[in-house]
Amino acid sequence: MDSRRRLPLWVGLGVAVALAGARLTGWPAGPAPTAATVVGTLGNGAAVAAGLVAWVRRPDSQVGRLLLAWGVLGLVIGLGSDRGGPADTVGYVAIPLYWAVLAHALLTYPDGRAHTAGERRLVWSLYTAGPVLWTATAVAAHRAGSPCAVGRCRFDIGQLSSPGTVVTGLWLLQKAVSIGFAAWLVILVVRRWRRLSPAQRRTAGPVVWAAGGPLAVFVLFAALDLAEVRSPTVWLVYQWLRDATAFWVPLALLAGLLRTRLTRADVADLLVRLHTMTVDELRPALARLLRDPLLEIAVVDGAAFNDGDGRRVATPIGAGTLLLHHPSTEVEDPPLFAAAVAAAAMTLDNARLTAQVRAQLAEVDASRARLVEAAEQERRRIERDLHDGAQQQLLGLGMSLQAARASVPDDTSAATYLDEATAQLRDALAELRALSRGLRPALLQERGLGAALREVQRRATVPVRLAVDLAVRPDPAVETVAYFVVAEAVQNAARYATGAQVTVDVRQRADTVEVTVCDDGPGGADRRAGSGLRGLHDRVAAAGGALTVVSPAGGGTMVAARLPMTARLAATGGPGSMTASSPGPAR
Amino acid sequence: MSLRVVLVDDSLIIRAGLTRLLESEGLAVVAEAGDADAARRAVAHHAADVAIVDIRMPPTHTDEGVVAAQRIRRDYPHTAVLVLSQYVETDYALELLAGGSTHVGYLLKDRVLDRSTLLAAVWRVHAGEVVVDPVLVSALLDAPTAPSTLDRLSEREREVLTLMAEGLTDRGIAAQLHVSPKTVGSHVQHIFERLGIPDSPTDNRRVRAVLTYLQRP
Numbered sequence: 001m002d003s004r005r006r007l008p009l010w011v012g013l014g015v016a017v018a019l020a021g022a023r024l025t026g027w028p029a030g031p032a033p034t035a036a037t038v039v040g041t042l043g044n045g046a047a048v049a050a051g052l053v054a055w056v057r058r059p060d061s062q063v064g065r066l067l068l069a070w071g072v073l074g075l076v077i078g079l080g081s082d083r084g085g086p087a088d089t090v091g092y093v094a095i096p097l098y099w100a101v102l103a104h105a106l107l108t109y110p111d112g113r114a115h116t117a118g119e120r121r122l123v124w125s126l127y128t129a130g131p132v133l134w135t136a137t138a139v140a141a142h143r144a145g146s147p148c149a150v151g152r153c154r155f156d157i158g159q160l161s162s163p164g165t166v167v168t169g170l171w172l173l174q175k176a177v178s179i180g181f182a183a184w185l186v187i188l189v190v191r192r193w194r195r196l197s198p199a200q201r202r203t204a205g206p207v208v209w210a211a212g213g214p215l216a217v218f219v220l221f222a223a224l225d226l227a228e229v230r231s232p233t234v235w236l237v238y239q240w241l242r243d244a245t246a247f248w249v250p251l252a253l254l255a256g257l258l259r260t261r262l263t264r265a266d267v268a269d270l271l272v273r274l275h276t277m278t279v280d281e282l283r284p285a286l287a288r289l290l291r292d293p294l295l296e297i298a299v300v301d302g303a304a305f306n307d308g309d310g311r312r313v314a315t316p317i318g319a320g321t322l323l324l325h326h327p328s329t330e331v332e333d334p335p336l337f338a339a340a341v342a343a344a345a346m347t348l349d350n351a352r353l354t355a356q357v358r359a360q361l362a363e364v365d366a367s368r369a370r371l372v373e374a375a376e377q378e379r380r381r382i383e384r385d386l387h388d389g390a391q392q393q394l395l396g397l398g399m400s401l402q403a404a405r406a407s408v409p410d411d412t413s414a415a416t417y418l419d420e421a422t423a424q425l426r427d428a429l430a431e432l433r434a435l436s437r438g439l440r441p442a443l444l445q446e447r448g449l450g451a452a453l454r455e456v457q458r459r460a461t462v463p464v465r466l467a468v469d470l471a472v473r474p475d476p477a478v479e480t481v482a483y484f485v486v487a488e489a490v491q492n493a494a495r496y497a498t499g500a501q502v503t504v505d506v507r508q509r510a511d512t513v514e515v516t517v518c519d520d521g522p523g524g525a526d527r528r529a530g531s532g533l534r535g536l537h538d539r540v541a542a543a544g545g546a547l548t549v550v551s552p553a554g555g556g557t558m559v560a561a562r563l564p565m566t567a568r569l570a571a572t573g574g575p576g577s578m579t580a581s582s583p584g585p586a587r
Numbered sequence: 588m589s590l591r592v593v594l595v596d597d598s599l600i601i602r603a604g605l606t607r608l609l610e611s612e613g614l615a616v617v618a619e620a621g622d623a624d625a626a627r628r629a630v631a632h633h634a635a636d637v638a639i640v641d642i643r644m645p646p647t648h649t650d651e652g653v654v655a656a657q658r659i660r661r662d663y664p665h666t667a668v669l670v671l672s673q674y675v676e677t678d679y680a681l682e683l684l685a686g687g688s689t690h691v692g693y694l695l696k697d698r699v700l701d702r703s704t705l706l707a708a709v710w711r712v713h714a715g716e717v718v719v720d721p722v723l724v725s726a727l728l729d730a731p732t733a734p735s736t737l738d739r740l741s742e743r744e745r746e747v748l749t750l751m752a753e754g755l756t757d758r759g760i761a762a763q764l765h766v767s768p769k770t771v772g773s774h775v776q777h778i779f780e781r782l783g784i785p786d787s788p789t790d791n792r793r794v795r796a797v798l799t800y801l802q803r804p
Contacts, residue, residue, distance in 0.1 A: 388648075401700075
């Protein structure tokens with residue numbers, strides 16, 4: 001708030017301080033303050049203070065200004081009552097304004113604005129009819145030699161020597177109008193209450209009840225007065241009750257302010273907890289924060305959200321997501337609401353991005369597993385095609401050559417050619433067999449990893465110690481990858497670590513196959529160029545596993561692969577996939 | 588007398604080639620079959636002397652041949668079985684020889700291009716011997732994992748061990764090495780002692796014993 005807009009605030013504060021000071025010190029030339037004076041002044045002071053705070057904190061609401069005015073009017077009335085004479089006449093005329101301001105605040109809480117024509121009519125009537133009537137009464141009473149000049153004319157009117165029909169009539173009218181206004185107010189407040197959302201009722205409730213207190217006291221005493229129940233005791237009780245209830249309203253509003261302050265702390269708290277919060281936890285947190293238990297977070301597909309009950313508001317909070325809530329939160333504290341919505345949007349964005357990344361990752365894993373499976377099936381198909389097709393054809397051809405060879409004498413050139421052709425055919429078959437085995441060893445499919453690795457061990461040109469410990473057979477694709485890890489590592493050892501002892505260990509741990517190939521050769525595998533181990537790394541990763549190569553110079557080489565028992569585990573985050581990114585140096 | 592042979596292979600080319608080869612040598616191919624069930628029926632119906640069975644057959648194209656061979660040996664003891672395998676697979680050979688089987692053989696499929704070895708194997712299994720492809724035996728002997736105790740054997744003893752592993756009897760070994768069966772017998776005795784293999788000199792169990800010894804890790 002800039003200084004110019006603060007000016008009315010300072011003026012109000014100054015007036016209030018001056019009036020309170022005059023009441024409490026009796027300056028100039030007033031009576032010494034009594035206990036009732038002090039209590040009354042403090043009550044009005046509390047209203048002034050609460051009004052100022054509300055004005056500063058919630059400049060959008062009129063309630064702060066009304067509260068300030070209410071406190072000042074209370075002080076004016078009290079001062080008039082203390083001093084008597086003209087001051088009391090001013091105070092007397094301020095009485096209907098005092099109640100009008102309270103009624104205004106009560107009717108229009110929390111924004112301080114009349115919303116319907118009926119509300120505007122009542123507020124307008126309160127501020128006009130009351131002062132006019134009271135002024136008229138004061139003037140009439142003065143003319144009739146009213147003791148108003150010496151104070152307390154309001155309830156001692158019966159003691160006028162000759163009140164006259166005009167004064168008595170006006171006085172009776174005052175009471176009737178007061179009760180009428182009170183009834184009108186009650187009707188409008190009930191109507192307004194019905195329109196309020198649960199969240200608004202929660203905030204407005206204490207204030208309405210608190211303001212209702214003094215009003216009820218006022219109506220009660222107006223009724224007692226009308227019934228001519230008058231005594232100094234009743235007057236005293238009235239004053240005390242009025243002063244005490246005067247505390248309630250500012251206190252209730254202060255409590256409301258304090259609640260707003262807490263809510264701001266809650267927003268900060270929400271922000272702090274956001275990064276660990278799920279969408280499911282966000283809804284109750286927001287509902288608590290915005291004091292709207294019916295609040296919902298809705299995801300919108302295409303068509304806009306259809307606001308079923310007509311009073312819920314849908315506030316967009318991120319891509320395709322709405323906050324469904326009651327308008328009170330928006331009206332009461334826009335910055336708070338904006339902060340809460342921003343916080344919610346952050347969480348939702350976070351959750352959406354996380355879900356997106358997870359879904360993409362799962363899709364990548366799944367497609368990788370599908371690729372591995374497809375490649376595996378393709379290898380199997382080619383291997384079978386080679387076996388059923390080319391190999392059998394070549395063998396058939398060979399047998400034909402044999403038959404031809406049997407039909408020609410040994411020492412002819414035809415026999416020589418046929419023998420050569422047969423020898424070439426044998427070579428072709430051997431090559432085909434090697435090719436076929438490289439694709440996918442038939443034994444692996446038929447007898448599993450143990451049998452296939454024993455063949456690797458037998459064919460190896462370096463001594464291999466082999467231990468295979470598998471309770472069940474892993475996925476075919478996983479078996480193939482494990483097989484080639486061993487085959488490649490053993491072949492590497494044979495090539496680079498001549499004379500070394502190779503140890504192969506294959507064991508199952510829970511859902512994982514651990515393949516370890518160690519040799520005591522020269523090590524330094526990572527410095528050798530070649531695609532063997534790199535290709536292996538890709539194959540292992542594609543099956544959802546991780547390959548580690550440790551090969552310090554002079555310290556032997558260890559190739560270790562951790563593979564999920566089923567390649568599909570990769571898609572659901574199997575143990576292998578956790579370390580799938582650990583890099584293996586390529587030879 | 589001519590041997591009555593049943594050919595079991597899902598490849599028509601192989602069956603045709605083998606039929607021509609065997610019949611040119613005076614053997615009678617009495618039936619051909621493309622899978623294990625047809626093989627059993629053919630063996631039963633024709634009271635075949637020898638069944639030549641490919642390891643890979645429908646439906647799974649894995650080890651149907653080994654299973655079929657064992658069934659035939661169990662159910663039709665008068666029918667010898669010669670299994671042909673595309674690859675050297677020691678596990679299958681050992682399975683065939685399980686339980687001291689006789690009248691069985693395990694040859695590489697390439698032997699169809701080597702008519703003398705093939706024919707010899709057919710006759711040997713028919714005679715009740717066990718036949719193991721020499722390629723398989725030499726692979727075992729030359730493997731880096733072969734037991735170091737083999738170094739204790741003399742050159743001649745190694746030759747005898749190899750022929751033992753191929754399933755030859757003492758008489759057969761003697762014929763191969765051009766020595767007397769008695770000499771072979773003493774070599775065999777020596778080998779068993781030096782390697783600590785349980786002695787079962789005359790039974791075909793010894794092939795299995797030797798193979799098991801050779802391929803143990």
